[in-house]
Amino acid sequence: MEPQENNHILSYTKLALILGVLLVLTGITVAVSYLDLGFFNVPLALAIACTKVTFVLLFFMHLKYEGPIINLSFVGTISFLFIMIGFTFWDVAFR
């Protein structure tokens, strides 16, 4: 009936900017991996990966401009993923 599209058009410049950020973060992960930070290597690598993923999700995958249904269901999925990873790891670490 009514064309109620959330036709948000991302400009090429903005997309290229996001790509730039992602490439810089990739460079940082590679650089950081050469430093021996002991325990902190893995958490740091994962933190950078999570930042990159956030950029891809928000802009390339358009999550920033979606309605509540997609946003909430996405957050729900990630919560369950954390429950799965967290509880399994909890069990293994304190066995």
Add this chain to the structure above:
Amino acid sequence: MNRPIDKTGIKIGMWLFLYSEIILFGGLFVLYAVYFYTYPEFFAEGGRELDRKIGAVNTVVLLISSFTVAASITAIQRKAKKQAVGFLIFSILCGVIFLVNKYFEWSAKFHHDIYPNSETLVSGEPGLNIFFGLYYVITGLHGLHVIAGMTLLSISLVLVLAGRINESKYSMLENSGLYWHLVDLIWIFVFPLFYLVL
């Protein structure tokens, strides 16, 4: 009969499928986490045997292709069909480059007798065996996803050329794009976990 198209519904369907993919790879990453906890030094040793350069190149290739897929949607929305076609062809080529790199990487490993059930791995350290087992399962499954993503992008490309995907109807392209970005997302985690463990 011109039925209205529920674009949001189409997108929600795609996202539901992506959630199942996230949980699928999530399960594999749980396995990785648990065995990494058990055999940290062998995971580091296995990681050093992987080629960081190929891994980094593949990361960059996938990131760029994600950008061009997103750009192709922008192009379609702006009625720039030629640009959209160009972006899509470039993205599919990126997928090909990724797979060719993967082929060289895997064949080098095969050459060094490192593959599932190989003599070196079976009679060697269990930690290394598990590392490379996970490496082959996760990158292999990811590779299959790259092939599926390229297929979806190719179908979208044909539909764009045929004018069936246009500025008022581009859900197919959008959903193929979402799938392609998911493939990129998974690789963003695979790269540091396998190639960059110290």
